[in-house]
Amino acid sequence: MIPVMEREVLLRAEGLYRWYGERCAVAGLDLELARGDVLGLLGPNGAGKTTTLHMLTGNLAPSAGRVTVAGHDLLDAPRAAKAAIGYLPEQPPLYRELTVGEYLRYCARLNGIARARVGEAVRRAMARCGLEGMERRLIGNLSKGYQQRVGIAQAIIHVPPVVILDEPTVGLDPIQIREIRELVRELGRDHAVILSTHILPEVQMVCSRVEIIHRGRIVWSAAMDALERELAAGALLVRLARPPAPEALAGIPGVEAVEPLGEGRFRLRHAAGASPAEAVAEAAVRGGWGLLELTPERRSLEQVFVELTTAEEPGARREAA
Amino acid sequence: MGVVWTIAARELRSLFLSPLAWTVLGVVQLILAYLFLAQLDSYMQFAAQLALLENAPGVTDIVVSPVIGDAAVVLLLASPLVTMRLLAEERRARTLPLLYTAPVSMTEIVAGKYLGVMGFMLVLVGLIALMPLSLLAGGSLDLGKLAAGLLGLTLVLGAFAAAGLFMSSLTAQPVVAAVSTFGLLLLVWIIDWAGASREGLGDALARLSLLRHYENLVKGIVSTADLAYYLLFILFFLGLAVRRLDAERMGG
Secondary structure, three states: OOOOOOOOEEEEEEEEEEEEOOEEEEEEEEEEEEOOOEEEEEOOOOOOHHHHHHHHOOOOOOOEEEEEEOOEEOOOOHHHHHHOEEEEOOOOOOOOOOEHHHHHHHHHHHOOOOHHHHHHHHHHHHHHOOOOOOOOOEHHHOOHHHHHHHHHHHHHOOOOOEEEEEOOOOOOOHHHHHHHHHHHHHHHHHOEEEEEEOOHHHHHHHOOEEEEEEOOEEEEEEEHHHHHHHHHOOEEEEEEOOOOOHHHHHOOOOEEEEEEEEOOEEEEEEOOOOOOHHHHHHHHHHHOOOEEEEEEEOOOHHHHHHHHHHOOOOOOEEOOO | OHHHHHHHHHHHHHHHHOHHHHHHHHHHHHHHHHHHHHHHHHHHHHHHHHHHOOOOOOHHHHHHHHHHHHHHHHHHHHHHHHHOHHHHHHHHOOOHHHHHHOOOOHHHHHHHHHHHHHHHHHHHHHHHHHHHHHHHHOOOOOHHHHHHHHHHHHHHHHHHHHHHHHHHHHOOOHHHHHHHHHHHHHHHHOHHHOOOOOHHHHHHHHHHOHHHHHHHHHOOOOOHHHHHHHHHHHHHHHHHHHHHHHHHHHHO
């Protein structure tokens, strides 16, 4: 047995509810985040992502439920809890009339960094976000990519254990996106990060865990490596003009299960990374089954996402997280 | 407490980085300089006759007090423009999450914003004070009366700023904040116009009026009642602003 690693839980939300009048934006959401986690929060527009993040960061009071950050209750000890959070909202909260240096010094002071250590904190945050040499530039004159970096620098300036980023790569060019993703991955090493996004490949690239949020609840939650395994464990779709009995197909080496789909179509399940496509083709030629189609079926995160978020009544499904 | 000064310093800095603050300073100074010179001119005309009178009003009564009195009216128009952006602009530009996510209480946010804008108001008072003080070059002034007047002006501006900060906390549009601040201030300024004929009501309304309490101070009378009125006025509106920010967090 591998010893269970000590998980240092930094952010915990229990039974979060948020009502806007009659409308329920977040309904009973639970969340747990440990050091080293990069949690990808996925969801269609209006799913309650931003409301959730607002509640986790103390910008919005939940109608019910509680949030604990690094052991401090956000309601009972807001000062200690908020000191442990860095937040980049969807729109970076920048003062356009200030220079990058002035702005970051202000953020550092706001987050309670002692005057003597402000310069050091600003230098470090700027170096981490690739802002060297920009100290004297006016924020209003920066490109969107650099403004986004200043926004991230603001979120990590006090080295908070929990960093929450709401769509940090929106509107950036591909190179900037790569740099920001690299930065997020790096942050994940010694912080706990929540990354809200609706760019699915981004989640696959950067995150260690995925949760899909729909209609204010978590409808799907999985660790990234478990997800990779599930997605890779594939199937072949075949269409045959003269299909044999399913048993004949099941006899082909490498095929684990056969699902007839009607009209000569079959789904052949196989182990991850061991596609029996070649054997199937050979068997089809030998048996004269008339092979019309042979396609590997790959479930993508996108498929999972679409299935879950377009279903009428999504049944909550949880997997090993 | 340190964070309050941080917020105040940022506020003051942003104010002076916008052309609005400089324009307000310039325009107010121009108008008051004109009033000051006009007042001084009429004093010069009557100076000879006044010298013959026993117990005649001095230059402080004829020049300085009226200018300080009028300054409050000019600033009643100008101060909503200075205070309108305090919170409304942050809400419009979506920079409030920066303050809400930081380990800072709503009271500290409001106090910081208020102190920041009061820094600007003190600059205004300082500039206005320079005009009467320039008379010291050629004569003497009743410095006590001048000090009382300037204290009154500072308190009136403090009241204007508190009301403006509250109005700014209500909206995401600075112009709306400016208009409603102006409306509120004007109403409280002239509230004693009504009910003058009725004995009890007129008296009560006069006690509420910003103007009545100011008049005393400009005349050189510093009484605890007037000071208490301004302090309560300021604390009342700052309290409302804190409540408003809290409610926003609760209500969304």
